[in-house]
Amino acid sequence: MKRHFATLSLAAGLALAAGQALAAKDSLVLGMVLEPPHLDPTAGAAAAIDEVVYANVFEGLTRIDRNGAVKPALAESWTVSDDGLTYIFKLRSGVNFHDGSAFDSADVKYSLDRATAEDSTNAQKGLFEPIAKVETPDPHTVRITLARPTGNFLFNLGWGDAVIVAPENAADNKSKPVGTGPFVFKRWVKGDRVELERNGAYWGSPAKLANATIKIIPDPAAAAAAVMAGDVDAFANFPAPETMAQFEADPRFEVVIGSTEGETILAMNNTRKPLDDIRVRRAIAHAVDRKAVIDGAMFGYGTPIGSHFAPHHPAYVDLTGRYPYDPARAKALLAEAGHGAGLKLTLKLPPPSYARRGGEIIAAQLAQVGIEAEIIPVEWAQWLEQVFRGTDYDLTIVSHTEPMDIGIYARDTYYFNYKSAAFRDVIAKLNAAVEDKARYALMADAQKTIAEDSVNVFLFQLAKHGVWDAKVEGLWENSPVQANDLTEVYWK
Amino acid sequence: MAVYLSRRLAALAITLLVASLVVFLVLEVLPGDPAAVMLGVNAREDTLAALRSEMGLDRPAAERYLRWLGGLLTGELGTSYTYGVAVGELIAERVALSLPLALIAIVLSTAIAIPLGVTAAAHRNRAADIGIIGFTQIGIAVPNFWFAILLILLFAVELKWLPAGGFAGWDAGLWPALKTLLLPAVALALPQAAILARVTRSSVLETLGEDYVRTARAKGLDRRAALWRHAVRNALIPVVTIMGLQFSFLLAGTIIIENVFYLPGLGRLIFQAIAQRDLIVVKDVVVLLAGTVVVVNFAVDMAYAALDPRLRGGAHDL
Numbered sequence: 001m002k003r004h005f006a007t008l009s010l011a012a013g014l015a016l017a018a019g020q021a022l023a024a025k026d027s028l029v030l031g032m033v034l035e036p037p038h039l040d041p042t043a044g045a046a047a048a049i050d051e052v053v054y055a056n057v058f059e060g061l062t063r064i065d066r067n068g069a070v071k072p073a074l075a076e077s078w079t080v081s082d083d084g085l086t087y088i089f090k091l092r093s094g095v096n097f098h099d100g101s102a103f104d105s106a107d108v109k110y111s112l113d114r115a116t117a118e119d120s121t122n123a124q125k126g127l128f129e130p131i132a133k134v135e136t137p138d139p140h141t142v143r144i145t146l147a148r149p150t151g152n153f154l155f156n157l158g159w160g161d162a163v164i165v166a167p168e169n170a171a172d173n174k175s176k177p178v179g180t181g182p183f184v185f186k187r188w189v190k191g192d193r194v195e196l197e198r199n200g201a202y203w204g205s206p207a208k209l210a211n212a213t214i215k216i217i218p219d220p221a222a223a224a225a226a227v228m229a230g231d232v233d234a235f236a237n238f239p240a241p242e243t244m245a246q247f248e249a250d251p252r253f254e255v256v257i258g259s260t261e262g263e264t265i266l267a268m269n270n271t272r273k274p275l276d277d278i279r280v281r282r283a284i285a286h287a288v289d290r291k292a293v294i295d296g297a298m299f300g301y302g303t304p305i306g307s308h309f310a311p312h313h314p315a316y317v318d319l320t321g322r323y324p325y326d327p328a329r330a331k332a333l334l335a336e337a338g339h340g341a342g343l344k345l346t347l348k349l350p351p352p353s354y355a356r357r358g359g360e361i362i363a364a365q366l367a368q369v370g371i372e373a374e375i376i377p378v379e380w381a382q383w384l385e386q387v388f389r390g391t392d393y394d395l396t397i398v399s400h401t402e403p404m405d406i407g408i409y410a411r412d413t414y415y416f417n418y419k420s421a422a423f424r425d426v427i428a429k430l431n432a433a434v435e436d437k438a439r440y441a442l443m444a445d446a447q448k449t450i451a452e453d454s455v456n457v458f459l460f461q462l463a464k465h466g467v468w469d470a471k472v473e474g475l476w477e478n479s480p481v482q483a484n485d486l487t488e489v490y491w492k
Numbered sequence: 493m494a495v496y497l498s499r500r501l502a503a504l505a506i507t508l509l510v511a512s513l514v515v516f517l518v519l520e521v522l523p524g525d526p527a528a529v530m531l532g533v534n535a536r537e538d539t540l541a542a543l544r545s546e547m548g549l550d551r552p553a554a555e556r557y558l559r560w561l562g563g564l565l566t567g568e569l570g571t572s573y574t575y576g577v578a579v580g581e582l583i584a585e586r587v588a589l590s591l592p593l594a595l596i597a598i599v600l601s602t603a604i605a606i607p608l609g610v611t612a613a614a615h616r617n618r619a620a621d622i623g624i625i626g627f628t629q630i631g632i633a634v635p636n637f638w639f640a641i642l643l644i645l646l647f648a649v650e651l652k653w654l655p656a657g658g659f660a661g662w663d664a665g666l667w668p669a670l671k672t673l674l675l676p677a678v679a680l681a682l683p684q685a686a687i688l689a690r691v692t693r694s695s696v697l698e699t700l701g702e703d704y705v706r707t708a709r710a711k712g713l714d715r716r717a718a719l720w721r722h723a724v725r726n727a728l729i730p731v732v733t734i735m736g737l738q739f740s741f742l743l744a745g746t747i748i749i750e751n752v753f754y755l756p757g758l759g760r761l762i763f764q765a766i767a768q769r770d771l772i773v774v775k776d777v778v779v780l781l782a783g784t785v786v787v788v789n790f791a792v793d794m795a796y797a798a799l800d801p802r803l804r805g806g807a808h809d810l
Contacts, residue, residue, distance in 0.1 A: 035764065037530065037574035037575060037768060037770075038574060038575055038576050044530050044531065044532075045530065045531050045532020045533070045534065045535065046530070046532070118538070118542070119542045119546075120539060120542060121531070121539055121542055121543045121546065122539065123530075123531040123532050123534060123535050123539070124534050125535070125536050125538075125539045126534060126536060174575075174576035175575070175576055175577055189585075189659075189661060189756065190575060190577075190582060190585060190756060191585075191586065191755075191756025191757075191760055191761060191764075192658060192659055192661075192754075192755075192756040193658070215658060215754075216754065216756075217657065217658075217754040218751055218754065218760075219751040219752055219754065221641055221752065222644075222656070222657050222751065222752050222753065222754050225641070225644045225645065225648060225649055225656040225657070226656045226657060226658075226754070228649045228656075229644070229648040229649045229652065229655070229656040230652070231648070231655050231656050231657070231658065379524065379767060380524075380529065380767065381523070381524025381525070381526075381528070381529045381767070381768070381769045382523045382524055384524065384525070384528045384529060384532075384533070385523045385524050385525055385528060386523060388528075388533055389525075389528060400533075402533075402534065
């Protein structure tokens with residue numbers, strides 16, 4: 001018996017040793033659907049760019065963490081003047097770019113000036129628009145003066161578009177990104193993968209992974225096969241929700257359904273007849289059954305929304321009950337607006353499956369109340385030109401993935417063509433407010449105003465489908481910003 | 493022969509010129525602004541204008557066409573709008589995958605198809621023939637992407653012998669690279685083999701009925717020798733024609749297979765470039781492919797001459 005016990009403990013010891021050997025695994029293969037067009041987050045809108053380099057290769061003055069909170073990054077701390085116009089950032093010392101050159105206030109000034117310059121190709125130039133001037137009293141201090149108070153300014157500096165680059169590398173960042181982050185860019189086999197490796201000289205706590213490979217797999221069936229075969233360790237945004245049940249049933253994998261910043265809406269052209277009539281817009285809102293759309297198009301994944309606001313935000317107001325699914329009410333509203341005999345509208349659908357699949361379901365629901373929606377599938381480039389820029393459409397479905405973007409309803413020209421002085425007033429006040437309490441109250445007003453005006457039909461918050469090896473820890477559950485932050489990822 | 497060659501070269505030049513003009517005009521009328529695609533929904537008007545001028549898109553169409561054409565002639569293919577690297581480099585990387593893949597697939601499909609087709613013809617209407625016809629029927633009917641998924645499920649997910657997709661790259665070594673190309677090559681080759689086998693069968697059957705085969709048999713050649721030496725060789729002309737077409741298809745038309753196996757090949761490059769309005773890449777790849785088709789056709793014609801001495805002599809030699 002004693003001997004038996006000894007054998008057992010030896011076996012246990014061996015198993016433990018084997019376990020430790022496995023735990024030493026320090027490389028990760030992460031799957032992504034879309035390939036980034038290039039790797040410079042300050043010169044392109046593609047989410048895929050940030051999904052490779054944000055927080056991994058590049059850092060800004062502030063950063064957004066997994067919960068959407070603003071955290072210090074290259075700025076160690078900051079103070080904001082009482083009028084909300086002057087921000088003084090104390091920069092971290094001992095920070096180097098990956099090429100060995102030192103990071104200081106001149107790099108910050110260069111990066112921000114570059115983003116606001118006349119020939120800037122920054123896709124989010126609007127974020128920097130409030131900046132009046134950037135000064136560098138000393139190498140570790142930056143003073144930013146704003147033209148008007150901007151409540152979201154620290155959050156905005158945490159966007160991928162606001163990362164700090166060095167003047168000597170800025171031009172080459174598209175193909176050879178050089179940042180200050182915990183991972184160094186190694187190589188990019190175009191069409192196939194991007195390889196990153198740990199930055200040994202990182203200023204903060206070093207990454208736990210020694211190597212990370214981001215593998216591009218555009219086809220959903222191929223993505224499922226790659227995860228099943230173990231070629232890919234993790235998919236933070238898995239493209240095939242229809243296969244989630246299969247992964248959930250398999251103990252080798254962890255399935256994590258999180259939330260994104262993607263408000264998915266049935267957008268309406270508010271100035272085009274007959275959608276300029278609020279009764280017609282409300283009729284359409286009553287005609288759409290969100291639950292059926294989520295079940296049918298998204299396999300049940302997605303949180304219903306009643307306004308253009310993320311449900312996980314503390315200022316969220318649940319307005320999903322404002323226009324309950326009620327075809328009879330929709331018909332009555334249409335009749336009241338003089339369209340009792342029916343209506344014909346176009347429905348332009350971009351490529352993502354939420355739009356194409358969701359569009360078919362919505363068209364069927366609209367048909368129930370006498371609206372004939374002609375489905376026109378379009379590519380992204382066409383959508384941008386015809387729908388977004390040309391506003392040549394009646395209805396379209398799209399997910400607005402930028403964080404905290406309710407302000408788009410206050411823009412002079414935006415493709416919904418919504419023009420409300422009351423709403424603009426709320427947003428102006430919001431931009432000027434600094435206190436959280438006041439800001440949240442204004443955010444609630446903003447949500448209610450656009451719901452009341454039934455600007456668009458607010459469908460659901462796009463879910464984030466994460467599938468990864470059950471032994472991988474530290475990936476983000478939600479995506480408050482578009483990122484695959486690998487800094488805290490490790491193997492159990 | 494010299495006249496013949498120069499005529500072919502002139503045809504090549506004209507084809508490329510027409511192809512370049514057509515693709516340029518088609519992309520001119522195609523809706524979608526490359527700058528808007530890159531900068532997305534929050535881009536401001538001045539940012540878009542800055543990017544357009546950086547990419548040279550603010551120049552008149554005629555100037556852009558001539559500049560591009562001049563670049564092609566001097567081997568300067570331009571810079572990709574989205575990737576920001578030289579298009580030549582981008583194409584070279586993709587050709588390093590697509591060309592070997594197409595070659596492996598064509599060799600595989602020929603190695604399968606010709607013996608099958610000849611066997612079927614030699615055993616016309618007997619069990620072997622009926623079996624082969626049945627097999628080729630299935631091969632033609634089964635879509636290659638579905639067949640590819642079955643291959644992945646069996647060899648990658650279940651048996652784990654081969655990777656589910658991706659390309660290791662030639663710098664990873666010959667075998668690791670070939671390993672990643674094996675399943676895609678099989679998925680591409682089998683449907684092509686099915687078509688080729690049927691063409692071979694009917695072509696051999698036709699030549700088997702020819703007088704010269706009967707003469708050969710009458711001279712005392714046995715069935716086997718008459719079949720391989722006289723019937724098959726003469727039957728190869730239509731087979732080579734189909735192979736030429738298949739090769740062009742394999743080089744460019746593999747978008748679906750490249751997606752299923754997520755291979756960074758030419759097909760994916762052009763597909764992605766169209767979606768992202770990377771127009772310079774689209775234009776260059778289309779011209780390259782048009783050129784390849786012409787060159788392959790030329791090679792096919794040369795193969796005819798090797799197969800059939802009658803096509804060698806005559807007027808062309810004058």
